[in-house]
Amino acid sequence: MTLRVTWPFIVMVLLLAACATASLQVLSGVRAFVAGESLWTKGQKDAIYHLHQYAINGSPQSFDGFVRAIDIPLGDRAARLALQPGQVQTDVAREGFLRGGNHPDDIDSLIWLLRYFDHLDLVKKPVSHWLIGDEYINALRELSHEIHQRNTDGTADAATRQRWQDAIYEINAGVTPVARNFSEALGESSRQIVLLLMWTNMGMAAVLIVLTLWHTQGLLEQRRRAEQALEAEREQARTTLTAIGDGVVTTNTQGQVLYMNPAAEALLARPAAQATGQPLAQLLVFDGEAPPLSADTLVQNILRSGSAALGNVHTTLVRPDQTVVPVKLVGSPIRHRDVLTGAVLVLHDVTREQHYVEQLSWQASHDALTGLVNRREFEHRLEALLAQPRPVGREGSLLYVDMDQFKLINDTCGHQAGDEMLREVCRMLQSHLREGDTLARLGGDEFGILLKDCPAGPSARIAEQLRQAGQELRLNWGGQQLRTGLSIGMVQLIPALTSIQEAMRVADMACYRAKEGGRNRVFIYQTEDIEMSRREGEMDWVRRLRLALEHNQFQLHAQAIAPLQPSGESGLHMEVLLRLREDDGQLIAPGCFIPAAEHYGMMTSIDRWVIRHTLETLARRQHQPGLPQVHTCAINLSGTSLGDDSLLKLIRSALADSGVDPHMLCFEITETSAISHLPNAVRLMKELQQLGCRFALDDFGAGMSSFNYLKHLPVDYLKIDGSFVKDMLHDPANRAMVEMIHHIGHVMGKQTIAEFAESQAIVEALREIGVDYAQGYALARPVPLEDYLALGNPPRPESARGAGVAQGHTPPHSTPFPQQRPA
Numbered sequence: 001m002t003l004r005v006t007w008p009f010i011v012m013v014l015l016l017a018a019c020a021t022a023s024l025q026v027l028s029g030v031r032a033f034v035a036g037e038s039l040w041t042k043g044q045k046d047a048i049y050h051l052h053q054y055a056i057n058g059s060p061q062s063f064d065g066f067v068r069a070i071d072i073p074l075g076d077r078a079a080r081l082a083l084q085p086g087q088v089q090t091d092v093a094r095e096g097f098l099r100g101g102n103h104p105d106d107i108d109s110l111i112w113l114l115r116y117f118d119h120l121d122l123v124k125k126p127v128s129h130w131l132i133g134d135e136y137i138n139a140l141r142e143l144s145h146e147i148h149q150r151n152t153d154g155t156a157d158a159a160t161r162q163r164w165q166d167a168i169y170e171i172n173a174g175v176t177p178v179a180r181n182f183s184e185a186l187g188e189s190s191r192q193i194v195l196l197l198m199w200t201n202m203g204m205a206a207v208l209i210v211l212t213l214w215h216t217q218g219l220l221e222q223r224r225r226a227e228q229a230l231e232a233e234r235e236q237a238r239t240t241l242t243a244i245g246d247g248v249v250t251t252n253t254q255g256q257v258l259y260m261n262p263a264a265e266a267l268l269a270r271p272a273a274q275a276t277g278q279p280l281a282q283l284l285v286f287d288g289e290a291p292p293l294s295a296d297t298l299v300q301n302i303l304r305s306g307s308a309a310l311g312n313v314h315t316t317l318v319r320p321d322q323t324v325v326p327v328k329l330v331g332s333p334i335r336h337r338d339v340l341t342g343a344v345l346v347l348h349d350v351t352r353e354q355h356y357v358e359q360l361s362w363q364a365s366h367d368a369l370t371g372l373v374n375r376r377e378f379e380h381r382l383e384a385l386l387a388q389p390r391p392v393g394r395e396g397s398l399l400y401v402d403m404d405q406f407k408l409i410n411d412t413c414g415h416q417a418g419d420e421m422l423r424e425v426c427r428m429l430q431s432h433l434r435e436g437d438t439l440a441r442l443g444g445d446e447f448g449i450l451l452k453d454c455p456a457g458p459s460a461r462i463a464e465q466l467r468q469a470g471q472e473l474r475l476n477w478g479g480q481q482l483r484t485g486l487s488i489g490m491v492q493l494i495p496a497l498t499s500i501q502e503a504m505r506v507a508d509m510a511c512y513r514a515k516e517g518g519r520n521r522v523f524i525y526q527t528e529d530i531e532m533s534r535r536e537g538e539m540d541w542v543r544r545l546r547l548a549l550e551h552n553q554f555q556l557h558a559q560a561i562a563p564l565q566p567s568g569e570s571g572l573h574m575e576v577l578l579r580l581r582e583d584d585g586q587l588i589a590p591g592c593f594i595p596a597a598e599h600y601g602m603m604t605s606i607d608r609w610v611i612r613h614t615l616e617t618l619a620r621r622q623h624q625p626g627l628p629q630v631h632t633c634a635i636n637l638s639g640t641s642l643g644d645d646s647l648l649k650l651i652r653s654a655l656a657d658s659g660v661d662p663h664m665l666c667f668e669i670t671e672t673s674a675i676s677h678l679p680n681a682v683r684l685m686k687e688l689q690q691l692g693c694r695f696a697l698d699d700f701g702a703g704m705s706s707f708n709y710l711k712h713l714p715v716d717y718l719k720i721d722g723s724f725v726k727d728m729l730h731d732p733a734n735r736a737m738v739e740m741i742h743h744i745g746h747v748m749g750k751q752t753i754a755e756f757a758e759s760q761a762i763v764e765a766l767r768e769i770g771v772d773y774a775q776g777y778a779l780a781r782p783v784p785l786e787d788y789l790a791l792g793n794p795p796r797p798e799s800a801r802g803a804g805v806a807q808g809h810t811p812p813h814s815t816p817f818p819q820q821r822p823a
């Protein structure tokens with residue numbers, strides 16, 4: 001971190017030091033050069049002097065003096081030559097400079113200067129004078145050779161000596177200005193170098209100052225920005241703490257309050273200024289804990305913990321004015337550089353959440369419109385009641401209340417009126433119940449009442465009071481007096497009733513019976529009520545039938561309808577019958593479930609299932625080669641289906657989807673259902689007849705109003721009710737009925753079919769009467785439709801053969817049902 005901030009300064013100081021060192025080095029070189037030059041000049045002067053003496057007196061001492069003196073400039077020269085670019089020999093140069101009398105410590109500086117700066121004018125210029133000087137040195141040396149030679153030979157005369165002296169004077173005259181120039185050039189160069197170094201150092205210092213200022217400025221700017229960011233962060237934290245709904249309190253390690261945000265001020269009902277510095281225990285007082293939670297312990301716990309100490313402690317806060325607030329506490333220790341400095345405590349007011357949870361749980365168990373408990377809660381209470389031991393005679397009662405014709409109020413006055421009526425009824429019911437009784441809205445216009453610990457007699461009286469009050473209830477709605485009535489089913493919660501489902505079902509049944517009995521009445525369920533038990537059974541059938549529809553557990557069977565007279569008709573003629581397949585594979589006859597299906601409005605769905613599946617089966621089979629052709633396939637339609645406007649659409653689309661020829665189909669409707677839905681039935685029959693379908697009127701004769709309506713019903717066949725047929729051999733009245741129906745049918749252009757032809761004798765009798773077709777065990781038993789379509793008619797008794805029943809094989813699955821109500 002320190003290095004990150006100070007590195008520019010370190011670099012600058014290093015640069016400055018490098019610059020100073022280089023300057024000193026240069027200066028040292030220059031100084032050595034100047035010293036060398038003065039030695040050189042002195043050597044050269046001494047050499048001239050000693051040679052001059054030698055030229056005059058020929059003294060060997062003078063010559064030695066000359067040799068020593070001349071060696072200085074010669075050494076310098078050798079050194080300079082050894083530093084020529086391209087042929088540098090530093091050892092030779094060092095040797096030369098030593099000979100030149102230079103101090104050994106200066107030699108490196110000299111070499112460095114001459115070697116690396118020789119191309120600079122500052123060095124080049126003095127060196128050029130040095131070079132000129134060297135020429136005189138050379139001349140002096142050559143002259144010295146001659147003088148030494150002649151002195152040694154002893155051949156030097158005065159004139160020669162004079163010539164030598166003149167030559168020496170001449171050399172001296174020539175070299176003196178050169179030496180001066182050398183010295184001056186060097187002096188000039190050294191002054192310039194000093195100046196240059198001074199400016200360079202000044203420049204470096206200036207650059208360093210600028211860099212230092214720039215960097216310091218950057219650091220200051222950085223610091224300013226960091227401070228601003230810190231301030232912004234603080235401001236943000238302050239604003240956040242001010243804005244958040246949770247109370248935040250911070251303390252030091254002694255548990256004294258350091259800070260409180262406005263939410264904490266509101267929650268604790270104390271201004272922050274007053275609370276700051278106070279022990280937290282004086283501000284936070286909790287209630288409802290055992291042992292009571294203390295703020296001191298709380299802070300100590302937080303401080304002792306490593307990280308988040310306290311998670312979601314639910315408690316109740318008592319404020320100075322003794323009001324209480326439910327809160328959730330979260331705490332955490334505060335650390336600064338790993339040193340514990342205090343604790344922070346967040347207080348979340350959970351009043352709203354508690355209220356919300358209460359509201360949700362209320363909504364889950366209550367009905368919004370009336371404020372009563374709902375079915376779920378009612379069943380919970382019923383379950384609890386059933387689980388308790390109930391004293392005999394005081395078992396309590398369950399009442400199932402359904403408003404009468406309530407739909408009318410909705411339809412005529414609107415839903416608001418309906419809602420108001422529901423509320424009125426609910427108020428009225430409540431006002432008649434005892435404390436501890438439960439009134440619930442079970443849904444729609446149905447209410448449930450639990451009369452706890454109430455014997456049968458008083459229960460019945462209360463039920464009757466409720467009924468009466470319901471009857472008398474009037475709601476003034478826009479000037480209209482709206483009224484309703486109550487149908488009440490009551491069941492005593494005897495020990496035998498153990499499950500809520502059973503109790504609710506029988507109460508519902510009882511209510512249904514009250515409705516069935518003409519509404520506005522109380523029906524009390526008696527254990528031994530057989531009719532009720534039957535209805536209980538029906539309720540179970542409803543569940544089973546729903547499952548059967550969902551999971552295709554129905555099975556289609558077919559029973560042949562045999563022509564009794566020669567008709568020329570070829571192909572199979574049958575009626576489709578429905579079976580319910582149980583889980584264990586057992587087949588249930590429609591007689592067992594059709595009443596329940598009719599009662600609970602399931603016939604339309606069942607009829608649709610039969611139509612769709614019959615057509616699908618016919619479509620699958622009709623184009624298979626080798627299989628007998630179908631002439632007539634009769635399908636039963638219930639009365640409810642006749643009243644169903646969408647049935648026609650369904651048949652049309654099923655025909656289109658399957659590609660089955662409509663001429664093959666004959667729909668059987670019972671005369672009673674046809675009569676009760678006459679206009680619809682006629683319309684449907686006409687529409688389907690236009691497509692080519694035929695119609696049979698089933699169970700004809702049973703209704704006795706039949707003949708009046710027959711002329712309005714465009715049917716092709718009359719199916720003589722089996723009750724007349726099966727006894728016709730023993731009961732002349734029945735035979736007469738069969739004859740009459742057949743006769744009238746023929747008069748009206750209809751063909752006749754006799755059901756329940758259970759014996760060969762009956763078949764013969766029918767043929768004798770002239771009945772066109774017969775259906776019954778004597779001719780064929782019902783078999784699975786697929787088998788029937790594949791194999792044709794099952795074997796029939798010998799007697800039927802003459803009547804033209806088609807031959808067939810024994811089907812593998814003939815069912816052992818007696819004659820039953822067909823599908």
Ligand SMILES: Nc1nc2c(ncn2[C@@H]2O[C@H](COP(=O)(O)OP(=O)(O)OP(=O)(O)O)[C@@H](O)[C@H]2O)c(=O)[nH]1
Nearest residue numbers: 402403404405406407408410415416418419444445
């Ligand atoms: N206004 C209002 N109507 C409701 C509410 N819940 C269900 N209903 C209506 O209550 C009516 C209940 O009708 P049913 O019980 O089937 O028939 P009903 O007219 O009472 O006839 P019966 O019970 O046979 O006497 C339906 O029309 C529903 O639409 C509700 O919360 N407010």
